[in-house]
Amino acid sequence: DAKTTQPTSMDCAEGRAANLPCNHSTISGNEYVYWYRQIHSQGPQYIIHGLKNNETNEMASLIITEDRKSSTLILPHATLRDTAVYYCIVRGGSSYKLIFGSGTRLLVRP
Amino acid sequence: GAGVSQTPSNKVTEKGKYVELRCDPISGHTALYWYRQSLGQGPEFLIYFQGTGAADDSGLPNDRFFAVRPEGSVSTLKIQRTERGDSAVYLCASSAGAGSQETQYFGPGTRLLVL
Numbered sequence: 001d002a003k004t005t006q007p008t009s010m011d012c013a014e015g016r017a018a019n020l021p022c023n024h025s026t027i028s029g030n031e032y033v034y035w036y037r038q039i040h041s042q043g044p045q046y047i048i049h050g051l052k053n054n055e056t057n058e059m060a061s062l063i064i065t066e067d068r069k070s071s072t073l074i075l076p077h078a079t080l081r082d083t084a085v086y087y088c089i090v091r092g093g094s095s096y097k098l099i100f101g102s103g104t105r106l107l108v109r110p
Numbered sequence: 111g112a113g114v115s116q117t118p119s120n121k122v123t124e125k126g127k128y129v130e131l132r133c134d135p136i137s138g139h140t141a142l143y144w145y146r147q148s149l150g151q152g153p154e155f156l157i158y159f160q161g162t163g164a165a166d167d168s169g170l171p172n173d174r175f176f177a178v179r180p181e182g183s184v185s186t187l188k189i190q191r192t193e194r195g196d197s198a199v200y201l202c203a204s205s206a207g208a209g210s211q212e213t214q215y216f217g218p219g220t221r222l223l224v225l
Contacts, residue, residue, distance in 0.1 A: 032211065043114075043201050043216035044153065087152060096141065096166070096208040100152025 004088045004101055011107040018075040020104050022088030025069040031092045033064060035073045037084040038103070044087065047073065078108045112136070114217035116202050122223045123192055131187040131220045135204030142185050143214060144177055145201040153201050159185060160208055192224045 005023040012018040024033065034049040048055055048062045050071075055062045061074040075082055087103040115134045123129050135142050141160055145153035156169040159179045167177070174192075179185040189196055199221050203214040 034213075036216075043203075043218045046213050046215060049211075049213065096143070096158050096212075097155045097169075098143075098145075098153070098203075098214060099155070103152060 004090055006086075006088050006101065006104045008102065009105040009107070011109055012078050013109050014080055015077055018078040018082065018106060018108070020073040020075075020086050020088075020106065021070065022073070023070045024088070024090045027068050027090050028092070031090050033062065033068075033071050034089040034091055034098070035060070035062065036087045036089065036098075036100075037082075038087070039081075039084040044100075047086075078106075080108050080110060082106065083108045114202055114204050114215055116200075116217040116220050118220060119218065120221045120223075122225065124225050125192060125194060127192050127224075129189050129192055129222065131189075131200050131222070133185045133187070133202030133204075133217060135183065135185070135202070136215060139204035139206055139215075140182070141205045141208040141212065141214075142179060143203040143205075144185070144187050145203065145216075147199040147201060147219070149198075156187075158208070165208075189222075192222075194224050197222055197224045 032049050032051050035047040036044040038044045048057055048060050050062045064071045085103040085105050087100050089098050117132045143158050144156040147153040157167045157177050158165050162182045174190045177187045199219040201219045203216045205212040205214045
């Protein structure tokens with residue numbers, strides 16, 4: 001599975017959009033981009049995943065560049081409860097493992 | 111519906127003791143995974159079950175660690191002769207299948223502290 005690179009930490013103001021970038025320049029054609037987050041003392045929570053098209057659900061939007069070498073997770077109106085570590089994971093066609101990196105620690109400020 | 115549940119939520123034991131950690135997956139999920147998370151790090155894969163069989167146990171750190179899933183539902187992670195370095199959060203996840211489109215859903219974890 002391709003390696004991902006994320007900023008160590010970010011912050012944003014409550015009510016504003018949080019845009020979390022992820023670089024996955026070695027991604028191959030059958031690999032999906034997954035996003036999970038982990039709120040303190042809880043298990044990882046699935047957010048969204050995509051292959052090449054942009055995706056949106058009730059939690060977030062996922063924007064994948066045309067060359068698929070990077071993506072951005074967008075939380076449109078961040079709340080204090082969105083403060084968490086966000087993990088970007090690339091997962092291949094036959095791969096069942098999730099390989100977590102260090103993630104981005106997002107702090108939402110009041 | 112009910113999510114993945116894990117018991118106990120916290121376990122404190124002494125070095126050298128045996129512990130069992132239990133995972134109840136989402137009903138109907140055939141794939142089950144165990145991960146371990148040390149303080150300040152992301153979760154690391156331990157073992158994956160498809161049905162009753164362990165399809166991949168390559169992440170188990172040594173032979174003190176063993177996991178079973180005898181009826182293809184509940185799984186138990188067993189640690190013998192615990193060491194202080196085993197202290198971590200043990201996470202269980204399940205998914206409907208095992209392909210890369212199958213989302214894994216995690217439980218809250220069991221926090222193990224070995225004194």
